[in-house]
Amino acid sequence: MMRRPRWIGALLFALLLAAGFAWLGQWQLERAVESGKAVEAPSETVLPLAEVAGPSSPLRDVAVGQLVEFTGTFVPEDYQLLHDRLNDGRSGWWVVGHLNLERDGRPVALAVARGWAPDKAAAQAAVERLSRQPDAGPQRIVGRILPDEQPEVPTDKKDPTAMRTLGVGALYNLWTGVDDMPVYAAYVVERGAPAGLVQISSPPPIAQTELNWLNIFYAAEWIIFACFAVFLWYRLVKDAKQREDELREEQLLEREKQDAAAGENPRVEPLE
16 A cells, blocks of 8 residues: 555655754754753953943843942941851851942942951951051952842841841941942952962852753644654545455455345256
């Protein structure tokens, strides 16, 4: 049945159609992979802070982890300590400073994580050294900008100002001379560290990938169409064979009935 020329031709057509559907499925899958490739952001290219973020506005996703540079002056009396901060797997303390810089002709406040210390004594000693530099003047800072962290309720009742997270709002309430001053809703981890502190480990952000599920769905559809083309050919051949078998059985039964009828009523030749 399947070796008949018309069904062989139908099979070749079905295979050609299936190959076309399979190629379309592969093309859609390649589109899904290409659109899902991570776009590497130039986070390691140092950009001016003014081009990356502005005060009093949330940090954009594309700006998270970007290396920035700016010039400003630290306020000596506004250094704060953050406890239980990990640095290369070790728990310790962050020293966070209050820096004022100019943006559009007006002063703006920015939190800068300056360095890490393994214990509170080392962190306090660094703060004392930094606080004794009131005439340091403007400094050029390069660091990685990160989004504001949610503040936590202090667990130590004896020290209500103790902080574990870098919440700009909490720091703003402790800083001096910032009344009505705009503030960045983000902070910068300084590249390098002052004397007595260790540089805070701040690796570049991991690029996220997201597949285009619509293209994957279309690719699956084309594969299903390819399988259906071959299945349709098989089903047509099977149905045609079944019809021929049924017709052959009907003819055989009809012949048997005719033979049986001829046996019951034999023909009598007239006598001469």
